Amino acid sequence: xxxxxxxGGIKAGERLLGEVPLLLGPAPSSASxxxxxxxxxxxxxxxxxxxxxxxxxxxxxxxxxxxxxxxxPSLMGVILSNQLPAGVGPGGSSAMxxxxxxLCRAQHSCAPNCEYSxxxxxxxxxxxxxxxxxxxxxxxxxxxxxxxxxxxxxRQEALQLGFRFRCACAVCTRAQQDExxxxxxxxxxxxxxxxxxxxxxxxxxxxxxxxxxLTKEMRTVMAQEGFGHASSIVGRMHFRxxxxxxxxxxxxxxxxxxxxxxxxxYTLARGKDCDALIAGGYAALLDKPDAHPDFACLDDExxxxxxxxxxxxxxxxxxxxxxxxxxxxxxxSQPEPRAGEAAQAGAGAQ
Ligand SMILES: [Zn+2]
Numbered sequence: 001x002x003x004x005x006x007x008g009g010i011k012a013g014e015r016l017l018g019e020v021p022l023l024l025g026p027a028p029s030s031a032s033x034x035x036x037x038x039x040x041x042x043x044x045x046x047x048x049x050x051x052x053x054x055x056x057x058x059x060x061x062x063x064x065x066x067x068x069x070x071x072x073p074s075l076m077g078v079i080l081s082n083q084l085p086a087g088v089g090p091g092g093s094s095a096m097x098x099x100x101x102x103l104c105r106a107q108h109s110c111a112p113n114c115e116y117s118x119x120x121x122x123x124x125x126x127x128x129x130x131x132x133x134x135x136x137x138x139x140x141x142x143x144x145x146x147x148x149x150x151x152x153x154x155r156q157e158a159l160q161l162g163f164r165f166r167c168a169c170a171v172c173t174r175a176q177q178d179e180x181x182x183x184x185x186x187x188x189x190x191x192x193x194x195x196x197x198x199x200x201x202x203x204x205x206x207x208x209x210x211x212x213x214l215t216k217e218m219r220t221v222m223a224q225e226g227f228g229h230a231s232s233i234v235g236r237m238h239f240r241x242x243x244x245x246x247x248x249x250x251x252x253x254x255x256x257x258x259x260x261x262x263x264x265x266y267t268l269a270r271g272k273d274c275d276a277l278i279a280g281g282y283a284a285l286l287d288k289p290d291a292h293p294d295f296a297c298l299d300d301e302x303x304x305x306x307x308x309x310x311x312x313x314x315x316x317x318x319x320x321x322x323x324x325x326x327x328x329x330x331x332x333s334q335p336e337p338r339a340g341e342a343a344q345a346g347a348g349a350q
Contacts (some may be wrong), residue, residue: 001062001105008135012230012329013268016114016139017127021098022054023047024086025079028097040076047075057101064164081163084125086118087275100125109140109169110155111226116141117270121278130230130269131331140169148227149193151186152176171226188221195221199237205244206303208251212313215241215258219324228328229321230268232276238262238321239282246289247298250310256289257314261321268325 010016025043028036047055063073064081079099086098103116103125113133119126127139144150144158152175159167166172175182195218198204204211215237219229227233238261245255263286266276277283285292304310 001107003102003106003139005133005135005137005139008133010129010133012129012131012228012331014129015126015271016129017102018119018122018124019100019103019126020124021086021100022050022058023079023099024096026089026097027083027085027095028080036076039079043075043079058099061099061104084116084118086125087120098125103127106139106141107169108143108159108163108165108167110142110147110167110171111169112140112142113137114139114141115230115232115269117232117274119271119273120275121273126271126274128230128269128271131228131328134332145233148222148225148233149189149196151189152182185225188225192218192221192225196237199240199244204240205247205298206301208244208248208254208303209305209308209313211241211244212254212317216320219320223324223327228331229265229324230328232266232269234324235262235265235269235276238265242289243294246292247294247296248304249296249299250304250308251313252290252295252310253314254310254317256286257317257321259286259289261317264321264325268328 005016023043023046025046026039028039047058050058058078059073059075061073061078061082063071063077065077066073079097082099082104083097084100084103086096088094089096098118106114106116106127113129113131115128115130117126117128118124127141129139133139143163144155146158147155150158152172155172156166159165171185175185195214199211199214199218204214218237219234222231222234223229238258242255242258242262245251245258259282263277263282266274266282270276272283289295
């Protein structure tokens with residue numbers, strides 16, 4: 001199964017699908033038999049309440065947990081093979097998962113051309129192009145949020161463990177055929193992991209200008225690995241830079257520029273109505289970044305070197321981010337030939 005674009009000229013930031021889940025239920029957070037049994041009981045009740053055509057659509061999804069190819073798909077096998085994140089349950093207590101007739105057909109890629117997210121206000125799973133896509137190209141998403149930080153072998157292990165397949169995406173296929181490419185790609189992804197760890201460190205706010213350099217390098221390396229500006233990972237990275245800069249009154253303009261980069265990346269990858277921007281408050285914060293509770297909290301430590309021209313750094317960041325966004329919007333995705341059934345759906349279907 002796969003999902004394909006049905007028209008050309010798709011630009012980064014376009015919403016290609018918005019789909020109500022056929023089945024919404026708790027996402028198994030562990031493989032413990034008790035928890036899986038609980039998920040199965042609840043999911044079975046919800047499945048039984050569906051119409052026959054809806055049930056048929058669900059059971060037409062793949063089941064990677066079948067013992068052999070002739071077995072009928074089981075509800076639990078379909079859930080474990082296909083469930084996509086779908087927000088949180090009542091009271092915010094548990095993660096929910098959704099099964100979708102179309103969205104669940106999007107295959108994984110370690111350098112995808114689309115991003116999936118769940119939009120709580122719409123109650124729909126949404127699919128956004130994160131770079132330019134031509135007609136009849138396969139639409140791919142990344143099943144592992146950690147993929148940009150994992151080497152070829154680490155990704156294979158994680159996908160085998162979580163989804164029971166070996167990845168044959170364009171990046172992995174090339175990595176398997178070309179040792180030099182694999183080494184270079186592995187080095188870049190290992191570097192992304194190291195940079196992310198440094199940026200995420202609680203003490204990163206005490207060396208704000210180092211953090212600025214880290215994000216600059218990460219932006220470059222991630223782009224080389226196929227993660228352009230239109231990506232929630234890039235959005236999170238710039239939000240982290242905002243959190244670091246906002247601790248210093250002298251860096252307010254740089255904090256604002258970081259937040260603007262964050263909002264721009266999320267808008268392209270998930271839409272301006274996405275959870276992070278609306279429920280997460282990022283969009284509102286852009287109007288008044290100094291309302292953030294950490295504003296100027298590290299001023300006493302004087303961590304910003306005297307003579308730092310924050311306005312100039314902010315302008316530089318804005319120009320770099322605009323260039324990254326431009327590069328993303330013109331980057332073509334790599335067609336990924338793949339055997340298998342093509343879903344008669346895709347860009348512009350809704
Ligand atoms: Zn791959």
